[in-house]
Amino acid sequence: xxxxxxxxxxxxxxxxxxxxxxxxxxxxxxxxxxxxxxxxxxxxxxxxxxxxxxxxxxxxxxxxxxxxxxxxxxxxxxxxxxxxxxxxxxxxxxxxxxxxxxxxxxxxxxxxxxxxxxxxxxxxxxxxxxxxxxxxxxxxxxxxxxxxxxxxxxxxxxxxxxxxxxxxx
Amino acid sequence: xxxxxxxxxxxxxxxxxxxxxxxxxxxxxxxxxxxxxxxxxxxxxxxxxxxxxxxxxxxxxxxxxxxxxxxxxxxxxxxxxxxxxxxxxxxxxxxxxxxxxxxxxxxxxxxxxxxxxxxxxxxxxxxxxxxxxxxxxxxxxxxxxxxxxxxxxxxxxxxxxxxxxxxxxxxxxxxxxxxxxxxxxxxxxxxxxxxxxxxxxxxxxxxxxxxxxx
Numbered sequence: 001x002x003x004x005x006x007x008x009x010x011x012x013x014x015x016x017x018x019x020x021x022x023x024x025x026x027x028x029x030x031x032x033x034x035x036x037x038x039x040x041x042x043x044x045x046x047x048x049x050x051x052x053x054x055x056x057x058x059x060x061x062x063x064x065x066x067x068x069x070x071x072x073x074x075x076x077x078x079x080x081x082x083x084x085x086x087x088x089x090x091x092x093x094x095x096x097x098x099x100x101x102x103x104x105x106x107x108x109x110x111x112x113x114x115x116x117x118x119x120x121x122x123x124x125x126x127x128x129x130x131x132x133x134x135x136x137x138x139x140x141x142x143x144x145x146x147x148x149x150x151x152x153x154x155x156x157x158x159x160x161x162x163x164x165x166x167x168x169x
Numbered sequence: 170x171x172x173x174x175x176x177x178x179x180x181x182x183x184x185x186x187x188x189x190x191x192x193x194x195x196x197x198x199x200x201x202x203x204x205x206x207x208x209x210x211x212x213x214x215x216x217x218x219x220x221x222x223x224x225x226x227x228x229x230x231x232x233x234x235x236x237x238x239x240x241x242x243x244x245x246x247x248x249x250x251x252x253x254x255x256x257x258x259x260x261x262x263x264x265x266x267x268x269x270x271x272x273x274x275x276x277x278x279x280x281x282x283x284x285x286x287x288x289x290x291x292x293x294x295x296x297x298x299x300x301x302x303x304x305x306x307x308x309x310x311x312x313x314x315x316x317x318x319x320x321x322x323x324x325x326x327x328x329x330x331x332x333x334x335x336x337x338x339x340x341x342x343x344x345x346x347x348x349x350x351x352x353x354x355x356x357x358x359x360x361x362x363x364x365x366x367x368x369x370x371x372x373x374x375x376x377x378x379x380x381x382x383x
Contacts, residue, residue, distance in 0.1 A: 042197060069274050074277060121367070132172070148246060162172060
């Protein structure tokens with residue numbers, strides 16, 4: 001396979017790069033880990049791109065979420081840098097400060113929620129991500145490969161877990 | 170603050186999220202490192218190439234000697250090398266399959282778990298068979314030389330060497346079993362355990378939607 005990316009791949013990557021970055025932001029707290037994961041996702045997207053067949057019922061974003069989540073969840077790379085429940089990095093704190101600017105919430109409240117999300121399992125994080133991304137249950141079911149009903153049940157459980165974690169934070 | 174409250178802030182761009190340029194992408198693809206599967210593919214290709222080279226050497230040896238014992242040993246070594254080449258061919262096909270992340274998360278996890286478990290068992294069985302096969306080959310060679318009257322050693326030496334080979338082989342085999350188990354658990358086992366627990370977590374409380382992806 002040629003190492004020269006095609007124009008349509010570049011255009012798709014340009015459009016959906018923020019999506020990939022958000023997946024990395026949710027799964028990795030450390031900046032180096034985040035960059036590693038970003039590169040791995042881009043690499044897998046590029047490898048899978050020739051087999052992507054545009055379909056009227058299947059959105060490109062769904063395909064992208066699948067690959068990004070598959071890489072993030074089943075990442076077979078050795079994870080040795082640090083556990084998922086560590087405190088937030090400086091750049092993440094910077095993002096939080098920016099995100100809460102002009103909102104009704106304090107950065108501390110948002111940081112507590114992020115810390116709680118970090119304590120969730122990789123599978124639970126996938127539900128959180130798709131919820132935050134505003135994906136409908138139908139698409140979530142399609143990406144995850146389970147029933148819509150199961151998505152609802154799991155989503156409810158994840159939210160319950162988060163509430164409990166926030167109480168203990 | 171709840172998850173719903175975070176939603177409206179979530180999609181804001183990150184401060185360090187500069188768009189990746191075509192040049193950066195080319196550089197990234199050129200030095201692609203990949204994960205464990207890529208490493209396994211590289212190793213499998215290398216080992217397959219070595220097995221092919223040895224198979225070639227055995228074939229060359231076959232054409233250069235007329236001694237029946239040496240030819241038989243070369244044939245059995247060639248068979249072993251061909252089995253290894255076939256094994257690496259299957260391994261590479263399986264790694265290609267499990268490295269394809271375009272299916273749903275559940276299906277990808279199912280494929281990864283099944284693939285890694287199959288590979289785990291296959292690799293383990295192969296490792297267990299290679300040493301006894303090699304010992305039989307070596308011993309068969311010396312027995313053949315003796316039977317052909319071309320040996321410089323006696324039947325007593327042959328029997329003693331056989332005993333030593335048996336004891337050393339048995340000790341080595343026990344060691345290999347333990348080392349192989351430990352190494353494979355270290356290499357694949359921890360990933361397999363993690364992937365299986367993720368699959369279990371995803372599937373708990375309700376069944377999968379379907380095995381096929383839309």
